[in-house]
Amino acid sequence: MKKIATLGPPGTFSDMATGIYTAAQSDTFQVEYFPTIVGTLSEVGKSCDIGIIPIENFSEGFIALVLDELISADLNVIDEIILPIKFSMISNAHSLSDIQQLYVQFVARGQCCEFLESLHNAKIITTDSNIESLNRFKDSDIPSAAIVPSTSYRKSDFPLVCEEVNDYKNNQTRFLVISKVSQPATVDADKTSLIVLDDNDHPGYLGEVLLSFSKRNINLTSIISRPTRKTFGKYHFFIDFDGNAEDPVVADALKEIGKTNNVKLLGSYKKAKSLN
Numbered sequence: 001m002k003k004i005a006t007l008g009p010p011g012t013f014s015d016m017a018t019g020i021y022t023a024a025q026s027d028t029f030q031v032e033y034f035p036t037i038v039g040t041l042s043e044v045g046k047s048c049d050i051g052i053i054p055i056e057n058f059s060e061g062f063i064a065l066v067l068d069e070l071i072s073a074d075l076n077v078i079d080e081i082i083l084p085i086k087f088s089m090i091s092n093a094h095s096l097s098d099i100q101q102l103y104v105q106f107v108a109r110g111q112c113c114e115f116l117e118s119l120h121n122a123k124i125i126t127t128d129s130n131i132e133s134l135n136r137f138k139d140s141d142i143p144s145a146a147i148v149p150s151t152s153y154r155k156s157d158f159p160l161v162c163e164e165v166n167d168y169k170n171n172q173t174r175f176l177v178i179s180k181v182s183q184p185a186t187v188d189a190d191k192t193s194l195i196v197l198d199d200n201d202h203p204g205y206l207g208e209v210l211l212s213f214s215k216r217n218i219n220l221t222s223i224i225s226r227p228t229r230k231t232f233g234k235y236h237f238f239i240d241f242d243g244n245a246e247d248p249v250v251a252d253a254l255k256e257i258g259k260t261n262n263v264k265l266l267g268s269y270k271k272a273k274s275l276n
């Protein structure tokens with residue numbers, strides 16, 4: 001049976017995304033849980049065949065440490081999943097002003113800024129997963145709180161619950177399905193991800209890359225840079241676009257870009273539908 005790595009413990013949003021993915025596959029998978037996002041990624045191709053990790057929140061943007069891992073590791077993207085994300089705050093205190101400490105996962109923190117700003121007395125403790133926040137809160141013996149997935153608790157168990165503490169009602173996160181072994185793109189793959197690695201900086205560098213797409217009418221869906229962390233002012237570019245790398249027009253664009261740039265093709269896969 002194939003093994004799939006995801007962020008644990010069970011009940012995280014990553015676990016939910018994993019459930020959606022596995023339910024749609026003909027293969028059966030054994031889910032293996034890891035305590036951190038980077039730890040999850042590092043098990044892909046080792047103890048696990050594939051992995052599922054969050055890559056982008058619709059308001060906060062990309063998760064930098066995932067982008068950095070994709071630059072340095074030899075991994076392929078084979079699918080994506082978009083999940084609605086709703087957070088609640090649960091507490092053992094009776095009023096917000098009594099809360100002394102609050103646990104929140106480091107990605108979740110940026111999605112609940114307004115609510116967290118309103119808590120003046122609480123010390124914020126960041127965690128690696130939303131279920132770690134839940135568990136550490138349950139273990140605490142002082143007035144505490146946690147930001148947790150709205151599906152992860154029973155309202156009647158806590159004296160104080162604030163629902164939908166996420167800044168945006170329509171909050172959602174995109175997850176990638178990652179594989180070490182490159183897999184042939186499915187026939188319905190209509191999106192491609194790549195990284196243009198900065199080792200050819202010159203005037204017009206990015207413009208040339210973009211022109212290879214625009215002159216072929218290929219629609220970019222995202223472009224983002226990450227610093228090389230070797231020299232100030234040097235960046236790698238992550239580009240997502242509509243189309244399959246095996247489509248002749250796309251292949252032609254990639255060939256042209258590849259002539260003068262070091263391109264890391266992450267993969268072509270079926271684009272997930274954004275939720276309204």
Ligand SMILES: O=C(O)C(=O)Cc1ccccc1
Nearest residue numbers: 012013014107108129130173
């Ligand atoms: O901790 C989780 O539940 C995760 O899967 C990471 C995460 C955090 C915030 C939004 C989406 C995913």
